[in-house]
Amino acid sequence: MRLAIERGGCAGLAYTMKVSEPQEGDAVVEAEGTRVLIPEDSKDFLAGSTLDFSDSLSDAGFKITNPNAARSCGCGTSFEPAEEGKKPEYDPALDGTACK
Numbered sequence: 001m002r003l004a005i006e007r008g009g010c011a012g013l014a015y016t017m018k019v020s021e022p023q024e025g026d027a028v029v030e031a032e033g034t035r036v037l038i039p040e041d042s043k044d045f046l047a048g049s050t051l052d053f054s055d056s057l058s059d060a061g062f063k064i065t066n067p068n069a070a071r072s073c074g075c076g077t078s079f080e081p082a083e084e085g086k087k088p089e090y091d092p093a094l095d096g097t098a099c100k
Contacts, residue, residue: 001034002026003051003064005042009078011071013045015064044068045081 002020005013022028025040038046049066066072069079 002037002039003042003046004039005045009073011073011078011080013081014078017062 002016002018004016006016008014020037022037023039027038027040027043029036029038036051045068046066047068049064049068052063052065054060054063066079068082070082072079
């Protein structure tokens with residue numbers, strides 16, 4: 001599985017996941033029988049992140065905990081990167097109502 005960051009989403013940057021073969025420059029992380037590929041241009045945005053799978057009654061799917069995100073969209077698929085020394089202001093657009 002390839003985990004990458006692309007411009008877009010309601011918070012500026014969006015997580016993408018797809019089945020893929022390794023490409024030159026990818027970081028390869030293996031855990032519990034799963035191999036995750038991280039492209040070179042996404043490494044800094046994902047450094048220190050954890051990827052988990054949730055399967056609860058109210059929510060199922062991959063969950064990313066990213067210490068590099070200043071804030072995330074309510075739907076959890078996009079985020080605003082943290083800027084060193086700057087605390088983000090509240091933005092009602094990120095409360096999940098703008099997520100598609």
